[in-house]
Structure formats: structure tokens, C-alpha cells
Amino acid sequence: MDIASYLVFFLVMAGIYAITTLGLNLQWGFTGMMNVGVVGFFGVGAYAAGLLTGPDYPDTLGGLGLPPVIGYLGAMLASGIVAFVVGLLTIRLRHDFLAVATFGIAVCIQMLAMNLKPLTRGFDGLHSLPRPFASLAATPFLSNLYFLVMVLLVGGALLWALERLVRSPWGRVLRAIREDEEASAALGKYAVSYRLQTFVLGSMLMGLSGALYASFMGFVSPQDLLPIFTFQIFVMLIVGGSGNNFGAVIGAVMIWALWTLSETVLGAFLPPELERQASAIRVVLVGLILVLMLLYRPQGLLAERRKISASSSSRSDKT
Amino acid sequence: MMQLLVDGIVAASFITLGVIGLSMVFNILNFPSFAQGDQITSGAYMALAIATLFGTVGGPAGGLSVGWCITIALPCAVVLNALLALIIDRAIYRQLRLRGASRISMIMASFGVSLMLRNVIVMFAGQDPHFFTFAIQPALRIWGIRIAVNELIVIGVTFVLVLCLHLFLSRTTLGKSMRAVAENPSLARVNGIDVDRVIQWTWIIGTGLATVAGVLLGFTVQLHPFMGFELLLPMFAALIVGGMTNIYGVLLGALLIGLVEGLTVEYLAPEYRQAAPFAAIILVLLFKPHGIFGEKA
Amino acid sequence: MTETEPHLVVEHLVAGYVPDVPILRGASLNVNPGELVTVLGPNGAGKSTLIKAIAGMVPVKEGDVRVSGKSIRGIATHALVGAGVAYVPQTNNVFTRLSVEENLELGCICDITRTRERIEETYRLFPDLARLRRLAAGRLSGGQRQMVAVGRALMARPGLIMLDEPSAGLSPKMTDMVFQKLLEVRAGGVTILLVEQNAKAALAICDRGYVLAEGRDRFTGTGAELLSSPEVGELYLGSKSRLAS
Numbered sequence: 138m139d140i141a142s143y144l145v146f147f148l149v150m151a152g153i154y155a156i157t158t159l160g161l162n163l164q165w166g167f168t169g170m171m172n173v174g175v176v177g178f179f180g181v182g183a184y185a186a187g188l189l190t191g192p193d194y195p196d197t198l199g200g201l202g203l204p205p206v207i208g209y210l211g212a213m214l215a216s217g218i219v220a221f222v223v224g225l226l227t228i229r230l231r232h233d234f235l236a237v238a239t240f241g242i243a244v245c246i247q248m249l250a251m252n253l254k255p256l257t258r259g260f261d262g263l264h265s266l267p268r269p270f271a272s273l274a275a276t277p278f279l280s281n282l283y284f285l286v287m288v289l290l291v292g293g294a295l296l297w298a299l300e301r302l303v304r305s306p307w308g309r310v311l312r313a314i315r316e317d318e319e320a321s322a323a324l325g326k327y328a329v330s331y332r333l334q335t336f337v338l339g340s341m342l343m344g345l346s347g348a349l350y351a352s353f354m355g356f357v358s359p360q361d362l363l364p365i366f367t368f369q370i371f372v373m374l375i376v377g378g379s380g381n382n383f384g385a386v387i388g389a390v391m392i393w394a395l396w397t398l399s400e401t402v403l404g405a406f407l408p409p410e411l412e413r414q415a416s417a418i419r420v421v422l423v424g425l426i427l428v429l430m431l432l433y434r435p436q437g438l439l440a441e442r443r444k445i446s447a448s449s450s451s452r453s454d455k456t
Numbered sequence: 457m458m459q460l461l462v463d464g465i466v467a468a469s470f471i472t473l474g475v476i477g478l479s480m481v482f483n484i485l486n487f488p489s490f491a492q493g494d495q496i497t498s499g500a501y502m503a504l505a506i507a508t509l510f511g512t513v514g515g516p517a518g519g520l521s522v523g524w525c526i527t528i529a530l531p532c533a534v535v536l537n538a539l540l541a542l543i544i545d546r547a548i549y550r551q552l553r554l555r556g557a558s559r560i561s562m563i564m565a566s567f568g569v570s571l572m573l574r575n576v577i578v579m580f581a582g583q584d585p586h587f588f589t590f591a592i593q594p595a596l597r598i599w600g601i602r603i604a605v606n607e608l609i610v611i612g613v614t615f616v617l618v619l620c621l622h623l624f625l626s627r628t629t630l631g632k633s634m635r636a637v638a639e640n641p642s643l644a645r646v647n648g649i650d651v652d653r654v655i656q657w658t659w660i661i662g663t664g665l666a667t668v669a670g671v672l673l674g675f676t677v678q679l680h681p682f683m684g685f686e687l688l689l690p691m692f693a694a695l696i697v698g699g700m701t702n703i704y705g706v707l708l709g710a711l712l713i714g715l716v717e718g719l720t721v722e723y724l725a726p727e728y729r730q731a732a733p734f735a736a737i738i739l740v741l742l743f744k745p746h747g748i749f750g751e752k753a
Numbered sequence: 754m755t756e757t758e759p760h761l762v763v764e765h766l767v768a769g770y771v772p773d774v775p776i777l778r779g780a781s782l783n784v785n786p787g788e789l790v791t792v793l794g795p796n797g798a799g800k801s802t803l804i805k806a807i808a809g810m811v812p813v814k815e816g817d818v819r820v821s822g823k824s825i826r827g828i829a830t831h832a833l834v835g836a837g838v839a840y841v842p843q844t845n846n847v848f849t850r851l852s853v854e855e856n857l858e859l860g861c862i863c864d865i866t867r868t869r870e871r872i873e874e875t876y877r878l879f880p881d882l883a884r885l886r887r888l889a890a891g892r893l894s895g896g897q898r899q900m901v902a903v904g905r906a907l908m909a910r911p912g913l914i915m916l917d918e919p920s921a922g923l924s925p926k927m928t929d930m931v932f933q934k935l936l937e938v939r940a941g942g943v944t945i946l947l948v949e950q951n952a953k954a955a956l957a958i959c960d961r962g963y964v965l966a967e968g969r970d971r972f973t974g975t976g977a978e979l980l981s982s983p984e985v986g987e988l989y990l991g992s993k994s995r996l997a998s
Contacts, residue, residue: 171560173490173567226738233488234741236563237692240490241734244689252727364685368571371564413583417575424572431565432551629862632855636848643845646808647859648834648909701850 145281147397152288153349155389158373159295159382160342166379167303168335169315171232174223174239175343176366177246181219182212182344183351183361184250187263190352194263198256205269209348216344217337224336228329240364247362262358266351284353291349292386295342299382311335365420369396372427378437387439396423459601460718466607466676468714469614470496472707473669474684475691476621477662479706482695483638484658485549487562491570492666492691495541496684499667500674501577503533504586526588526671534667541663542656544569550655570685578681588675606676613672617665618707625703630657638701686730690717693733697740698747705749712736758822759783760944761807761913766816768806775814776802778968784913789935789945791955791976794965795988800948801843803965804917807946808833808840820913834863839911843918846902849891853882856890856901860908868908875904878937896927903934907943914938915946920954932958956980964988 157179164170172178186208194200203211227238250257257263269287274280302308314328351357369392377388399422403415430437478492507529548565557565593604625631636644637654645651666684673683690713698709713733720732740747761784769775776799784790794800805811807818809828818826825836833840839860848856857875861868876883879900885893890901899919906914916935920928928951936958939945949955956962956976964972964985972985979985 165560169560171563173563226742230741230745232560233563234696234745236560237488237696238737238741241689241692241737244730245734248728248730252725365571368567371567375564414579417578420575421572421579424568424575427568428548428565428572431557431561431568432548432555435555435557435561629858629865632851632859633862635851636859639848639850640845642810642830643842643848644859645830646833646840646842647905648831648863649859650831 142278142281145278145285147393149281149285149288149353150397151390151393152285152292153346153353154370154373154393155386156288156292156295156349157343157346157370158377158385158389159292159299160339160346161370161374162339162379162382162385163299163335163342164339166374166381166385167308167315168311168332169232170228170332170336171236172239172336172339173236173367174241174243174246175370176362176364177239177243178216178220178340178343179347179350179366180243180246180250180357180362181216182347183357184257184263184347185212185215185344186348186351187266187357188256191263191266194258196255197258200263205267205352208266208352209345212344212348213341216347217341220337220340221333224333228332228336243362243364243367247359250359250362257359260359262356262360263351264356266355266357268352268355288349291345296382296386303382307331368427369423372423372430375427375430375435375437378439381437381439384437384439388437391438392423392426395426458599460722461715462601462603462607464715464718465711466603466610466714467717468711469610470669470673470687471690471694471714472614472618472710473665473672474687475694475706475710476618476703477666478691479695479700479703480634480638480658480662482700484634484641484655485553485562487559487566488692488695489566489569490563490688491544491566491573492662493684493686493688494570494573495537495663495666496670496673496687497577497679497681498540498573498670498684499533499537499663500670500679500683501581501586502536503529503667503671504581504588504674504679506532506536507588526675530668530671533671534664537667538660538663541659545655545659574681574685581681583681586674586679588671588679593676604676606672610672610676613668617668621665621703624661630654634658689730689737690714690733693736696737696747699749700747702747702749705747708749709747760786760788760821761946762817762819763803763807764817764819766803766806766813766818768802768811768813768816770802770811772812772814776811776968777806779816780965780968780970781816782963782970782973784944784946786912786944787939787942788960789939789947789958791947791949791959791962792965793949793952793955793962793979793985794971796950798965799968800950800965801917802968804840804915804946804948807915808838834909834911837912839906839909839914841902841906841914841916841919843921847890847893847898847905849889851890852887853890853893853901854886856905857882857908860905863909871908871910875908878907878934879904895922896924896930899923899927899931900934903931903938907938911943913944913946915948917948918950919947920949920951928954952985953980 157175161172161175164172189201189203189211190205190208191200192202223242227235230238251259268280268284270283271280274283310331314331373388373392374385376392377386378384396419399419403418407415474492474496477495478489481489481492503526507525510525510528548569549562552561552565593606595602595604625635633644633649633654634657636647636649637651641651670684694710694713695706697712698706713736716732716736717729721729763780763782765779765781766777767775767779768777780799780803782790782792792800792803802811806813809830813826817824820836820838828836848859854872857872858868861871881897882900882904885897890898893901903919919931923931932954935945935947947955947959956979959976961973961975962979963970964979966988972979972982974982
């Protein structure tokens with residue numbers, strides 16, 4: 138692959154993951170909800186897009202052959218609905234229970250993807266998924282390029298919208314909820330409703346990114362729903378700066394760069410039989426980065442941009 | 457029906473041995489460790505490595521399907537795995553504690569530890585399954601129920617260890633200190649209890665039991681890098697269903713989850729095994745958030 | 754222990770939870786061996802913080818704390834027992850999930866061999882507890898819990914015992930009983946530092962007292978002196994009257 142193709146491919150993936158990370162940032166960075174099931178919502182979006190836009194697969198319910206854009210919208214709807222249901226069940230939970238519950242959901246979603254063959258084609262996955270503007274592109278490179286432009290536009294628009302959202306009164310309520318779980322419990326149903334909104338919105342972004350992924354790759358299978366994905370997104374957010382939308386994007390680009398570069402570097406140095414080991418090394422590397430960031434720079438590269446609130450004065454009241 | 461019950465108890469045994477450590481860490485260190493499953497895996501692989509070092513891994517001995525080398529490998533693995541856990545705590549969790557890190561950060565760190573452990577194992581042992589032995593497991597038929605000798609050992613060992621745990625917690629000073637720290641660390645300090653020492657023993661005991669779970673799982677089924685991770689959701693389920701603060705509730709929770717898993721596998725499909733613990737978690741969190749045997753905070 | 758050196762010395766203590774916001778601003782007090790000294794003051798004066806600062810649970814910025822001449826400023830809380838100091842917190846001062854007897858046992862970890870005999874002695878001092886020994890401490894009434902807390906503190910045979918508002922939440926009758934027990938404890942030679950909200954009851958049993966206000970010791974004297982002091986009365990009741998009416 139020449140440099141230009143490589144770069145385009147890299148940027149598309151980075152952009153897709155940036156959108157996922159922005160979704161997590163909304164949930165965790167801004168509202169303090171630890172969603173350990175990111176890959177689940179990503180997967181729901183990917184499969185929804187696949188079922189809506191894929192060709193008519195034999196023996197399955199899916200494959201409606203609709204245009205890709207419908208797939209993207211459908212993905213957002215599907216992941217939003219799943220998030221709504223899940224949210225209703227789990228939104229009142231304390232951090233650690235929410236983490237466990239969302240973890241369980243992702244496991245279940247992967248399990249369903251693997252086994253609900255009439256819907257998902259199980260291990261074979263959904264193939265031949267279309268991209269928008271496919272007919273306009275003369276070469277694969279151009280197709281990738283158009284896709285990149287689309288991802289950048291969509292990502293940029295989302296970033297702008299999220300920044301506006303976060304500075305709005307709605308955004309301030311979110312931060313208040315994040316800061317003090319007990320105080321927000323006193324807010325009662327309002328806190329619950331806000332958290333639910335954020336949860337659904339963030340999950341819709343994750344679903345969208347899943348749909349974009351499926352559309353770009355043209356293929357989605359249960360292999361795309363491994364827990365390591367959730368982990369990668371968390372690392373992206375932590376490295377970039379949780380609570381900062383630009384941090385989310387930068388973190389995504391950096392970690393994706395690290396991931397792909399390490400693949401190239403290790404591939405150059407290690408013989409191909411050790412490919413499995415090589416990918417394991419990469420995971421250990423990313424894990425190490427996560428732990429080091431948590432220890433030495435928990436606020437991330439781009440720390441959250443906000444004034445310290447007046448909450449610090451309340452601590453002296455404690456006896 | 458009885459067969460289901462027995463199979464469920466065998467499944468529950470692995471969950472039990474693993475969830476004790478999870479519960480202790482949760483109550484004393486205040487966060488659910490996502491790395492607990494992988495500590496089971498690391499224990500199993502450590503035992504495998506040591507057993508391989510000492511010679512025949514295979515050879516059946518005395519009616520069991522595993523060789524005598526396991527009697528050396530197991531204690532060595534327990535010690536090594538506990539040591540590893542202490543190092544991880546010292547290097548990572550303790551540093552986070554000293555910096556006043558939030559529970560979420562601890563959870564995230566444990567996620568990182570989980571992935572690192574698992575993948576270091578893949579680095580050295582690859583993704584393919586390993587076995588402690590290639591001999592066929594002898595099976596018995598007691599009252600019409602089919603049970604492998606290995607499975608009997610699993611149940612027996614678990615029972616003995618749980619009994620020891622009970623005696624430990626109710627009769628020994630360290631055990632009572634652990635219960636005290638789990639409830640109120642500040643008051644424990646006022647009493648002269650060194651909470652840092654208690655934390656160390658928490659890791660030692662929890663990881664030791666996880667190692668046993670790993671070895672038992674290894675020679676009852678097989679070893680593979682995800683073997684412990686697959687137990688994570690059932691362990692969480694047992695913890696939540698049983699009521700997090702009550703260790704005996706948690707043990708009962710493990711039994712329940714094991715049985716429900718068995719039922720799911722039998723009446724639904726083996727692939728949907730993970731659905732059972734998850735459904736249990738959701739049901740309990742909805743209707744009895746403190747668990748069946750837990751108490752309100 | 755020399756004649757001149759008090760058992761507990763607190764010298765110009767400046768302390769608080771947040772470094773820039775000190776709650777104690779130069780508090781000082783002495784407690785002589787075998788004395789029962791009470792620390793009083795309005796809410797927010799820093800009484801609880803004082804005890805916690807002595808116990809190493811609140812960071813100390815300036816000043817010193819000495820027990821039998823040895824400085825324990827900034828001591829690790831779990832080393833208190835070893836230094837001969839027992840502390841009974843105001844709330845959450847028993848392990849509710851452990852039995853009464855287990856609570857007492859935990860008080861004596863530093864000297865395990867003597868546990869059995871000391872438990873029996875504790876039951877002699879608090880006969881009610883003997884009856885309740887197997888019960889989980891969480892099932893006891895407020896007054897009974899206070900007995901367990903004090904009994905537990907005594908298990909380590911401390912030279913000095915510090916109590917934070919033991920009468921809180923107790924009926925007057927229970928308060929009387931608790932305070933009677935404290936007098937019995939003092940009779941056994943234990944030095945007592947008693948932080949209290951219930952000024953009248955505390956002043957009635959103490960040898961000496963200090964009144965804290967705004968993080969400093971404002972008044973000191975014998976129990977009788979403080980009871981009849983108009984300034985102390987004003988601090989509590991807002992007008993020139995006396996606590997002892």
C-alpha cells in the first residue's frame with residue numbers, strides 16, 4: 138500500500154474511533170457514567186447497518202439492501218433504543234454496578250451476534266455492505282477518499298455540536314451530576330432523566346461509528362465485538378483527556394497511530410509465525426500506557442477545560 | 457434432574473473459589489476487580505509451567521487423570537500468583553489509593569491489568585488450548601449420576617477450602633481484622649489494625665484461591681487464555697446476587713449461579729451460557745439491589 | 754512518667770482537613786495522669802477536630818501533641834494503641850457486623866494472650882454486655898453500643914482514653930450511666946479526655962475542663978469554676994447567665 142492509501146485508511150479509522158470516543162466522553166467524561174460495554178453499542182450499530190443495507194442474505198431475516206445513509210440512521214436508532222432499555226434498567230446504579238452491568242451487556246450482545254444465526258449469520262457475519270457514493274468513485278483509492286471526507290464532515294459536525302451542548306445549561310447539569318453523585322441523588326428524577334439522555338446520546342454516537350465501520354469495511358462479524366475494543370476506546374479517552382471533546386479526538390488519533398504503528402514495527406522485526414504473540418504484545422503495550430496515564434497523568438493530555446467550581450469550599454464543612 | 461444439580465455444583469465450585477477473592481477485594485479495597493478472572497488464568501498457567509518444568513505433565517496417577525507433579529506445581533503456583541498480585545497492588549493499586557484515585561480509576565486500572573495478564577500469557581503460551589494431561593478422565597457412576605473423579609475432587613476441594621475460610625474468618629484474629637476492615641477501615645485503624653497488612657493478606661488469600669480454581673479448571677476442562685475471563689461475569693453475578701457485603705451470601709450466590717448456568721445450558725443452548733448470570737444480575741439489581749442476602753448500606 | 758510532665762499535652766495546635774482552612778487555630782491543653790478532663794464548646798468550635806488531630810486522622814499544620822513526653826504528632830492512626838492511647842469516635846464506633854465479643858477481642862490485638870482475661874474483666878465492668886456477648890453489635894441500643902465502644906477501647910489497657918461526645922443520641926438516663934462508668938474507669942487509674950456537647954453533665958464529673966471556641970481554648974478551670982462562670986454561660990446560652998442555675 139502506498140503512503141497516500143495508507144494515510145487515508147488510517148485517517149478514516151481514526152475518525153471512526155474518534156466518534157466512538159466522543160460518545161464515551163459524553164457518557165463518562167461529562168456525566169461520570171462508566172460504560173464498560175462500548176463495544177456492545179458499537180456492535181448494535183454495525184449490525185443494524187449491516188442488516189439494513191446488506192444484500193438479501195439467504196436463510197436470514199436481514200439484508201434489506203437499503204442505501205447506506207439509511208443504514209447509518211438506522212444504526213443510531215437501534216443503538217439508541219438498546220441504550221434506552223439498558224439505561225432504564227441500570228441508570229440508577231452506582232458506578233461499579235453500572236460498570237458490571239454494561240460489561241455484561243456487551244458480553245451478551247457478542248453472544249447474540251455469534252449465536253442468533255437467523256438474524257446475524259453468526260460467525261460468518263454480514264458481508265458486501267455498501268458505501269455511499271460508491272458509484273461515483275472510479276478507483277478504490279477515491280472511494281476511500283470520499284469516505285474519509287464524509288467521516289471528517291460528520292465528525293467535525295458532531296464535535297461542533299457536542300461543544301455547543303457541553304457549554305449549554307444542559308451541559309452544566311451533566312457536570313454537576315458527575316461531580317457529586319449524592320447531590321444528584323437529591324435531584325431525584327431529574328438526574329436520572331439527564332443521565333438517561335446522555336447515555337442514549339452517547340450510545341447513538343457509538344452506534345453511528347459502528348455503522349460507519351461496517352460500511353467502510355464492507356463486512357461485520359462477531360470478531361469485531363471483542364472486549365479489547367472497549368478497552369482501546371477508554372485508553373483513547375484517558376490519554377486524550379476525559380471531559381474534553383478535543384482530547385477525545387486527539388486521544389483516538391494517537392492511540393490508533395500507536396496501534397497501527399506497533400503492528401508495522403513488530404511485523405518488521407518478528408517472523409510471521411509469531412503474529413499472535415505480536416498482537417498480544419501490542420495489547421500489553423496499550424495496557425501499560427493506560428496504567429501509566431492513570432498513575433501519572435490521570436487528566437489526560439488535554440485536561441478538561443473548565444473553571445474550578447465553587448465546590449471546593451463545601452469540603453471544609455465536613456467534620 | 458440430579459445430574460443437573462451435580463453439574464451445577466461443579467460449575468458453582470469454580471465460581472465459588474474465584475468469587476471469594478473478588479468479594480474480599482470489593483469489600484476491603486472498595487472496587488470490583490475486572491482482573492480477578494485473569495488471575496485464575498494466570499494461576500493455571502503458572503502451575504502448568506512449573507509442572508512442565510518438573511517433567512511429565514501427563515501421566516495419570518492413582519485413579520486421577522493428572523500426574524503427581526501437580527502436588528508440587530499447585531502450591532508453587534499459589535505462592536507465585538500471590539506474589540504477582542502483591543506486586544501489582546504495590547505498583548498500581550496502592551499508588552492509586554495514595555493519590556486518592558476514584559473507584560472508577562481503580563476499575564479502569566484493573567481492566568488494564570486484566571488485559572495485560574491475559575496477553576502476557578498469550579505471548580508466552582499462545583492462544584491454543586493446553587492441557588495438564590491427555591489421559592482420559594475416569595468417570596464414576598454414583599446413584600445413577602455420572603461424575604468424573606476430577607469433578608469429585610473439585611467439589612471436595614472447594615468444600616474444604618470454604619470450610620477453612622469460614623473458620624479463618626470466624627476464629628482467627630486476622631480473619632476478624634479483615635471483617636473489621638471490610639466494614640469500617642477507619643475504626644479498624646483506631647483499634648490498632650494495620651490496614652495495609654490486611655490488604656496484603658486480602659490479595660494473598662483471594663489470589664491463592666483463584667489459583668486453585670484455575671488449576672482445577674485446567675485439569676477438569678482445559679487451559680486457554682480466556683478461561684478465567686469467562687468466569688468474570690458469573691463471578692460478578694454471584695457477588696451481586698449474594699449481596700456484596702455478606703460472604704456467605706456470596707457463596708450461596710455462586711451456588712445459585714452455577715445451577716442456573718447448568719439449567720441454561722441444558723434447556724436453552726450451551727452458547728447462551730453467559731446469558732444466565734447476566735439475567736441474574738439484571739433481575740437482582742432491579743428488584744433487590746442489595747442482593748438476596750445483603751444488607752442496606 | 755515524671756511528676757511535672759502531664760500525661761497529654763496539646764500545644765498550639767493548628768489543624769484542619771483542608772490545608773488552607775484550619776479549624777483549630779492554636780488550641781492548647783494539658784491532661785494530668787489520672788485526671789478526667791473535658792473539652793466543651795459550641796458547634797463548629799473544633800472539639801471533634803481536636804481529638805481527631807491528636808489521633809492522627811486530621812493533618813496537623815503547626816503545634817505539637819505529646820503523650821507522656823513523647824511527641825505523637827502526625828502519628829499513624831493504627832499506632833495509637835501501641836502508644837497507649839485509645840480513641841472512641843462519636844459515630845460508627847462499633848463494628849455492627851461483628852458480635853459484641855468479637856468487637857472486644859479486636860480491641861486487644863496488640864496483646865492477644867491476655868484477651869480472655871481482659872474480656873472477663875470488661876464484662877465485670879459492663880455486666881449487661883456479658884448477656885449480649887454473642888449478639889451482633891448492630892442489634893444493640895445506642896447506650897449498649899456506647900458500652901461496647903468504651904469497653905473495646907479499654908481492652909488495650911490504655912493509659913489515656915479519648916471519647917468524642919459519648920452522650921450523643923443517648924437519653925439522660927443513659928448518659929448518666931455512661932458517665933458513671935467513666936468515673937469507674939478513672940478510678941481504675943486511666944486518664945480520660947472527654948469531648949462533650951452536654952456541658953452540664955460533663956462538667957459535673959470532670960476534674961478540669963477547657964472551653965473551645967473558634968478553634969482555640971478560651972476558658973479553663975475546674976468543673977465547678979466553669980459551671981459558675983458567666984462568660985462560659987454566655988458562650989452557650991447567649992446571655993450573661995450561668996450553666997449551673
